[in-house]
Amino acid sequence: MAQEKQVPDIVVGRLPIYLRALTFLKTEHREITSSQELGDRLGISSAQIRKDLSHFGEFGKQGTGYDIRHLESNLKRILHVDRMWDVVLIGAGDLGHALANYRGFAGRGFRISAVFDKSTDKIGNEIVEGLVVEDVAKLSERVKEVGWHMAIVAVPAEEAQSVANTLMEAGVKAILSYAPISLMVPSGIRVEHIDPAVHLQHLTYYLG
């Protein structure tokens, strides 16, 4: 039943979680797992995991479960992270710094390949080995020249929409935004938002 119909976005959103769990199991030198075990670890029902995976093919073996490396490589293929994506980062503040230095991207398909900021204090600085902060005024030009498809926005709320507009106009198709506003984008462009205060507020609701 490989992708006859469009796969629900909510299912797609769980695949990276499954992939992460498989990579973790590998660090424990495990070779085989089951929907039951994955579900227990992730707090998801085993039926849901089987159903989700069934949208893309048959990866398991009855009576045994899933070969971890096999399922992992299939999920990487499905998510298109069986290649390396160059990502452009806008914002070289504390957060931009943390992202540029984050060691976790490489093993999961991503490389921060350029950093932009508007502050003259930061432009020209080598934020991390081999990565010099460029002037955001050159952003549009450089995106068109290099052809990046993905960007991470780590600028203050006031600047985020205008940076996003520049990126989209220059051809970027997917944005991960850390700015505490909801970016408005036309259909065809995909955005994900990360805002720690939103998550904390979701938690406090239940703290009564």
Next chain:
Amino acid sequence: MAQEKQVPDIVVGRLPIYLRALTFLKTEHREITSSQELGDRLGISSAQIRKDLSHFGEFGKQGTGYDIRHLESNLKRILHVDRMWDVVLIGAGDLGHALANYRGFAGRGFRISAVFDKSTDKIGNEIVEGLVVEDVAKLSERVKEVGWHMAIVAVPAEEAQSVANTLMEAGVKAILSYAPISLMVPSGIRVEHIDPAVHLQHLTYYLG
């Protein structure tokens, strides 16, 4: 219909987004808005916004819309951010640094009130004015003493589960984790995960 039945978690999860949008409208010196306008800005249908809010009471006025300050203060009350929450941060790496320095928490109900790390290089450093990194070995003791209810975990994957266990054992009820693993927690404890690679992989699915 104020909270007769339990409100779905998916609805609760949208409230902080609504709250953020209202705060943003205030920066534009707006006083009134409508479900239509909010929906357009957030990419959510107006009916959904009205329905979500109706779980908690009636906040709008027919023919007019919503008074921004009135709805904002109600949402703050509902989410329990009409007070300040002290949050303990574990991990004083680049990310911990960015979080400790983040100016955005204060206006939204949160204050990082202590930082812990295991590295002797970091313990004793003043990570930000008035906030000295403490030894994670003292974490349990200090949490029990002070009684924090919320924590942010910004340590490497290998240490995250054990830090979370310490926190829960010491009485923490809600955790925001930046570690790239799914924390296993008993029911009664709430966890939210932030993992940029997960979001990026969700995006690459659609980049074909």
Next chain:
DNA sequence: CGACCTTTGTCAAAGTTTGCACAAAGATGT
């Protein structure tokens, strides 16, 4: 070999979430 155990992939049912559509209430403008 055969009995028994495990686990997948899938169907149908149950449960949840969203969106339409509209009455009621309030605004606006002549």
Next chain:
DNA sequence: ACATCTTTGTGCAAACTTTGACAAAGGTCG
């Protein structure tokens, strides 16, 4: 004062998502 416009809150139906259950397939072990 009235017609017209706007916008809420909600009942209902449609769409979507999750779960339970099970046949089929494969493994284990005496």
